[in-house]
Amino acid sequence: MMVKRQTILAVDDTVANLDILVNLLQDFDVIEAIGGEEALDIIAQEEVDLILLDIMMPGMDGYTVCRKIKENDQNQDIPIIFITSRSDENAIEKAYDTGGVDYVTKPFKPKELLARVKIQLEHQEMIEKLEFMASHDPMTGIYNRRKFFELANRKFKEQPENLYAAMLDIDKFKKINDSYGHPTGDRVIKAVTGAISDILDEGSVFGRLGGEEFAILCHHSDQNVVVNSLEFIRKKIESLEVLSESGELIKCTISEGVAKVDETTRNLDELLQRADEMLYKAKGSGRNKTIFRI
Numbered sequence: 001m002m003v004k005r006q007t008i009l010a011v012d013d014t015v016a017n018l019d020i021l022v023n024l025l026q027d028f029d030v031i032e033a034i035g036g037e038e039a040l041d042i043i044a045q046e047e048v049d050l051i052l053l054d055i056m057m058p059g060m061d062g063y064t065v066c067r068k069i070k071e072n073d074q075n076q077d078i079p080i081i082f083i084t085s086r087s088d089e090n091a092i093e094k095a096y097d098t099g100g101v102d103y104v105t106k107p108f109k110p111k112e113l114l115a116r117v118k119i120q121l122e123h124q125e126m127i128e129k130l131e132f133m134a135s136h137d138p139m140t141g142i143y144n145r146r147k148f149f150e151l152a153n154r155k156f157k158e159q160p161e162n163l164y165a166a167m168l169d170i171d172k173f174k175k176i177n178d179s180y181g182h183p184t185g186d187r188v189i190k191a192v193t194g195a196i197s198d199i200l201d202e203g204s205v206f207g208r209l210g211g212e213e214f215a216i217l218c219h220h221s222d223q224n225v226v227v228n229s230l231e232f233i234r235k236k237i238e239s240l241e242v243l244s245e246s247g248e249l250i251k252c253t254i255s256e257g258v259a260k261v262d263e264t265t266r267n268l269d270e271l272l273q274r275a276d277e278m279l280y281k282a283k284g285s286g287r288n289k290t291i292f293r294i
């Protein structure tokens with residue numbers, strides 16, 4: 001398996017210093033920036049896993065660069081290690097206060113710097129893994145309930161216009177579990193969520209609210225497109241064949257309830273509540289249906 005090389009941004013006003021870092025960090029992709037302005041330009045365009053940042057630079061000093069980088073929410077998690085010839089306590093304190101995770105004084109010991117870089121990258125990887133586990137359903141890999149509500153609430157606050165919620169439920173799921181056993185029930189859930197994930201576009205929020213119940217939140221200016229894609233999903237599930245544990249091909253269907261934000265919708269819970277009422281209707285009128293709230 002190809003392991004993705006991590007990218008380190010090295011920022012210094014002296015070319016010779018950058019050369020030393022590039023030489024030392026041969027296991028990584030190193031992007032060099034002469035000075036703060038260039039560093040900020042690069043950060044705006046490239047995905048960077050860690051930054052080595054000189055403090056004393058003409059124009060913009062390292063503290064300012066660090067502060068500016070951290071102003072952007074998307075950069076919050078990028079570890080920044082300061083490298084500087086200043087070793088007074090105030091300089092070190094300021095480096096941490098500004099948002100640095102570590103501090104190395106020049107002239108640095110190459111092996112020590114390398115070890116510090118590696119440990120920060122490992123920490124970052126661990127944090128990302130934990131964040132993934134805390135926000136995704138382990139079985140299906142889609143958002144868990146907590147993350148779904150977090151993202152959905154954000155969508156509702158930021159842009160309630162043309163926002164739709166759909167509540168989805170696998171029909172007679174208990175019967176599938178009772179007839180074929182829970183491992184097969186799990187296969188059905190995975191097949192259903194996999195098919196839906198393939199169809200949804202990236203802007204949609206799709207989460208498992210519990211058991212066999214799911215929700216989608218999406219924006220669209222054309223209501224027909226929303227209804228059509230939900231119908232497409234329903235038909236796609238209807239055509240799925242899932243292999244049971246004992247080798248039988250089994251079928252399943254889903255019911256969907258859809259609601260759109262209107263001037264009376266005060267919050268996300270109300271929107272989901274309305275979609276849920278439509279889901280209830282779909283269930284009560286024969287299942288394998290998409291019912292849209294008018």
Ligand SMILES: [Mg+2]
Binds near residue numbers: 014056
């Ligand atoms: Mg310098």
